[in-house]
Amino acid sequence: MSKAKPPPLSKRAKRPRRKPGISWWTWMVAGVLIAGLSAFSLVYLFYSTRAGWIDINVVKHMPKASILYDDQGRPFSRFFDENRIALPSDKPVPKLLAEAVVATEDRRFYSHGAVDPIGILRAAVSNFIGHGSRQGGSTITQQLARNSIGRLERTYDRKILEIFFAHRIEDAYTKEQILRYYLDRIYFGQGLYGAETTAYAFFGCSTHQLNVAQCALLAGMISSPNASSPWKDIDAAKKAQGRALDRMVAAGCITQQQADQAANAPLALRPRPDFGGGFATSEVRRELEQILDPTMIQEGGLKISTTIDTHLQAAAESALAARINEIEKTKGETHPNGFGDPNTGLPDETVLEGAFFAMDPATGDIRAVVGSRDFALSEYNRAMQARRQVGSTLKPLIYATAFAAKGYCPASTIDATPFDLTASKDTVPMNDAPTTILRVNDALVTSNNYAAERMGTIVGPDLLNSYAHQCGVTTEIPPLPSSYLGACDLSLNELTGVYATFANQGVWERQHLVTRVLDDRNRVIYAYVREERRVFTPQVARQITGMLQNVLDFGTGSPVRQEYGFSPPAAGKTGTTNDYKDAWFEGFTSHLVAGAWIGYDTPREVMSGGYAAKVALPVWVNVMKQETGRYAMDDFPVPDGLEEVSVGGGLFARGERYYLTSDQRGLLDQEQATSPQEEPAQDVRSVIDRFLDIFR
Numbered sequence: 094m095s096k097a098k099p100p101p102l103s104k105r106a107k108r109p110r111r112k113p114g115i116s117w118w119t120w121m122v123a124g125v126l127i128a129g130l131s132a133f134s135l136v137y138l139f140y141s142t143r144a145g146w147i148d149i150n151v152v153k154h155m156p157k158a159s160i161l162y163d164d165q166g167r168p169f170s171r172f173f174d175e176n177r178i179a180l181p182s183d184k185p186v187p188k189l190l191a192e193a194v195v196a197t198e199d200r201r202f203y204s205h206g207a208v209d210p211i212g213i214l215r216a217a218v219s220n221f222i223g224h225g226s227r228q229g230g231s232t233i234t235q236q237l238a239r240n241s242i243g244r245l246e247r248t249y250d251r252k253i254l255e256i257f258f259a260h261r262i263e264d265a266y267t268k269e270q271i272l273r274y275y276l277d278r279i280y281f282g283q284g285l286y287g288a289e290t291t292a293y294a295f296f297g298c299s300t301h302q303l304n305v306a307q308c309a310l311l312a313g314m315i316s317s318p319n320a321s322s323p324w325k326d327i328d329a330a331k332k333a334q335g336r337a338l339d340r341m342v343a344a345g346c347i348t349q350q351q352a353d354q355a356a357n358a359p360l361a362l363r364p365r366p367d368f369g370g371g372f373a374t375s376e377v378r379r380e381l382e383q384i385l386d387p388t389m390i391q392e393g394g395l396k397i398s399t400t401i402d403t404h405l406q407a408a409a410e411s412a413l414a415a416r417i418n419e420i421e422k423t424k425g426e427t428h429p430n431g432f433g434d435p436n437t438g439l440p441d442e443t444v445l446e447g448a449f450f451a452m453d454p455a456t457g458d459i460r461a462v463v464g465s466r467d468f469a470l471s472e473y474n475r476a477m478q479a480r481r482q483v484g485s486t487l488k489p490l491i492y493a494t495a496f497a498a499k500g501y502c503p504a505s506t507i508d509a510t511p512f513d514l515t516a517s518k519d520t521v522p523m524n525d526a527p528t529t530i531l532r533v534n535d536a537l538v539t540s541n542n543y544a545a546e547r548m549g550t551i552v553g554p555d556l557l558n559s560y561a562h563q564c565g566v567t568t569e570i571p572p573l574p575s576s577y578l579g580a581c582d583l584s585l586n587e588l589t590g591v592y593a594t595f596a597n598q599g600v601w602e603r604q605h606l607v608t609r610v611l612d613d614r615n616r617v618i619y620a621y622v623r624e625e626r627r628v629f630t631p632q633v634a635r636q637i638t639g640m641l642q643n644v645l646d647f648g649t650g651s652p653v654r655q656e657y658g659f660s661p662p663a664a665g666k667t668g669t670t671n672d673y674k675d676a677w678f679e680g681f682t683s684h685l686v687a688g689a690w691i692g693y694d695t696p697r698e699v700m701s702g703g704y705a706a707k708v709a710l711p712v713w714v715n716v717m718k719q720e721t722g723r724y725a726m727d728d729f730p731v732p733d734g735l736e737e738v739s740v741g742g743g744l745f746a747r748g749e750r751y752y753l754t755s756d757q758r759g760l761l762d763q764e765q766a767t768s769p770q771e772e773p774a775q776d777v778r779s780v781i782d783r784f785l786d787i788f789r
Contacts, residue, residue: 149261151242152238152262154392155175155241155278156175156177156392157173157175157177157393157394157613158171158173158175158176158178158290158393158394159171159173161373162398162399163401163403164400164401164460167403169373169401169403170377171374172374173393174393175393176285177287178287178290178293179287179289179613180273180287181289181299184301186276187308190288190311190312192308192344193309193311193337193341193346194272194275194276194311194315195233196340196343197309197315197336197341198315199232200340200343205232206260207234207235207256208256208259209232233271237271237278240278240279240280241278276288281314281318282319282320282321282322283319283322288311291311292311294363294365294366295307295311295323295360296360296363304358305341305352305355306355306360308337309337309338309341310323310330310337310360312341313334313335317329317333323360324365331356338352372462372463372472372474373461373462373606375468377397377399377607380607381395381610385610385618385619389612394613395610395612396610396612398608399607399608400453400458400459400605400607400608401460401461402451405451405716405719406461406462408719408720409449409461409463409712412711412716412719413449413463413466413712414466415715416709416712416715417447417466417691420445420691420699420700423700426445443693443695444693444694445692445693445699446475446691446692446693447689447690447692447712448465448475448690449462449463449585449687449689449690450462450477450586450589450687450688452593452604452685452686452687454593454597454681454685455684457602457603457605457624457625459586459604460685462474464476464477475690475694476586477584479585480583481582481692481696482670482671483583483670484578484669484670484675484677485579485649485666485667485705486588486666486668486677486688487576487577487583488545488579489591489637489641490560490564491545491577492548492640493633493634494552494556495533496629496633497560498552498556498560499551502533502636502757503533503753504532504533504761505532505533506530506532507531507536507547508523508524508530508543508547509541509543509547514546514578519574520574521550529543534749534751537640537644537666538643538644538647538649540667545577546577548577549574549576549577550577554570554571554573560628564590564594564628565594565601566587566590568581568584568587579670580670588679588688589687590604592666592688593681594629595634595641596634596638596681596683596729598631598634598730599627599630600626600627601626601627601628602624602625603624603625607619609621632734632752632754635730635731635732635735636735639664639729639737639750642663644664645663645665646749649667649704650667650678652707652711652714653710653713653714657714657715659718661721662683662726663681663717664680664681664729665678665680665710666679667704667705670696673699673700673702673704674693674696675691675692675699676690676691676692676707677689677705677709678705678706678709678713680717682725682726683725683726684727685720685724685726688713689709689710689712689713690709691709691712734754734755735752736755737752738752738761740761
């Protein structure tokens with residue numbers, strides 16, 4: 094019997110199975126991720142584009158200081174937008190300095206890329222714990238990127254751009270190159286850019302010559318350059334050095350014993366130098382602006398060979414300031430508030446000032462230029478920019494012109510009869526029967542104004558200006574009788590150039606400061622080309638020199654010999670303007686010619702009885718005495734056709750030198766043979782001058 098099947102269970106209506114749905118939070122997370130990814134992509138695109146716009150060459154192209162070398166090839170100054178000397182390009186980065194900087198600033202520099210995640214994490218932990226000073230996570234490459242683009246502010250924008258540009262740097266350069274550019278660019282405080290600059294400033298040597306203690310000091314200063322400068326705070330500097338030494342030990346660069354020895358070693362620190370100041374430096378830059386493209390000067394890194402004698406420059410600055418101070422002390426003048434504006438460099442026109450200029454007459458090399466009593470308070474260069482009345486220092490040029498173009502010589506006679514020099518006149522009285530006659534030599538030695546004005550009238554303004562311009566004078570001497578007494582304006586360097594022409598046997602040489610310029614790759618980009626011209630014959634130049642020697646031996650310049658005891662062969666002339674407003678002295682030896690000026694910017698009396706022999710001459714002679722032995726001071730050569738003659742019956746009759754040709758000597762012998770001692774001087778004049786008239 095079969096079993097009955099149980100009734101089937103009632104069937105439920107089947108519902109279609111629903112697929113699991115995506116919850117709202119899933120959509121939210123996805124949206125956030127998509128938005129974040131989009132934002133990241135936009136940020137990445139934005140900053141990578143900005144970083145891509147930056148010229149990668151900005152990393153290695155940086156302003157550099159231009160170095161000035163003196164006449165002996167020694168660096169003496171520099172000018173710069175940033176005071177920077179690059180590491181020597183022909184040598185690798187100094188190993189010891191590299192180890193010190195890497196250990197101190199970025200220990201994992203050689204093993205990470207542009208960014209060091211481990212370094213960032215370590216800095217974050219250290220800063221969170223708060224032990225010691227706060228640390229940054231920037232790598233050396235990031236620091237180089239930041240300094241290269243000039244973004245030093247603390248913002249996220251700067252930080253992100255810095256990271257993107259750092260990646261470009263890592264792709265473009267090797268680690269060695271990155272470290273080199275970093276060491277060249279980093280700021281060490283106190284106006285010093287680059288490790289090489291700082292090594293020379295602190296220790297007087299290249300980075301390749303630094304020891305462990307010195308390398309550690311530079312490395313330790315990087316994080317706080319101004320605060321830890323040894324010129325500012327030696328204790329802070331030693332602490333910075335100690336931190337660097339500890340990190341060098343931890344990195345295995347040195348042993349603890351070496352670190353202890355370095356910490357106790359003296360730094361042998363040099364005094365803080367005066368970078369790029371002074372008239373010599375400013376004049377070199379001014380001259381460069383005339384001969385080089387401005388961009389070459391702006392980029393810097395130039396090696397500039399100059400003609401400056403630093404010893405002579407210092408002596409001139411000291412002598413000029415000392416003499417001005419002496420004059421003021423005599424007058425009871427003081428300057429409690431200083432004597433110039435240190436912010437503008439403009440002078441106080443009520444304060445006594447001065448200038449000095451020296452050059453080699455045979456080459457035109459400028460050896461010293463001083464434009465004020467103190468460059469720090471007045472940068473106005475009175476030696477080359479100011480023009481003042483020159484007084485009797487113009488007289489040698491008048492007589493030289495008369496010798497060259499009118500047939501006169503030192504033994505010629507000239508009418509020195511007095512007349513009213515202050516009268517308003519267009520002509521100078523020329524007497525048929527003068528009551529006072531002087532030989533030209535004696536007229537110059539005594540600085541006789543009547544004779545000089547008459548000789549100037551004989552020469553005439555056109556001829557005088559012609560010879561003046563040939564001697565380098567750029568200004569025009571006015572066609573007035575008073576001009577022959579020096580009532581005309583010249584600069585000190587122009588006037589010194591005239592005397593240099595006499596000293597150089599009648600040949601003018603162009604004045605210059607720069608002889609050669611090398612760029613930052615040691616390529617010659619400028620070399621001085623000599624420029625000269627003959628103005629006077631050697632005979633005329635020597636005749637003028639002989640008379641100027643007599644000025645020092647017997648005339649207005651005699652304090653050089655009698656008071657100051659300066660004995661080497663020398664020639665010179667004083668110059669004093671009306672009311673003692675300007676005091677000049679121009680003089681030279683066989684290899685050096687120099688001029689000094691003292692006066693007020695707004696002309697007024699320098700001092701009561703302030704003749705140039707009292708005011709300006711001491712500056713010249715005190716400088717020259719310091720240069721005895723450094724410059725040859727030989728007898729002036731006598732060219733062919735001249736012979737030294739002693740003239741009897743003159744004002745001095747104490748051995749004054751006359752240099753005459755054989756014709757002039759013969760005429761003088763004839764004059765002396767036919768003229769009795771008691772014969773009036775005017776009769777003597779008629780004999781020699783009638784003969785010389787054929788040359789006028």
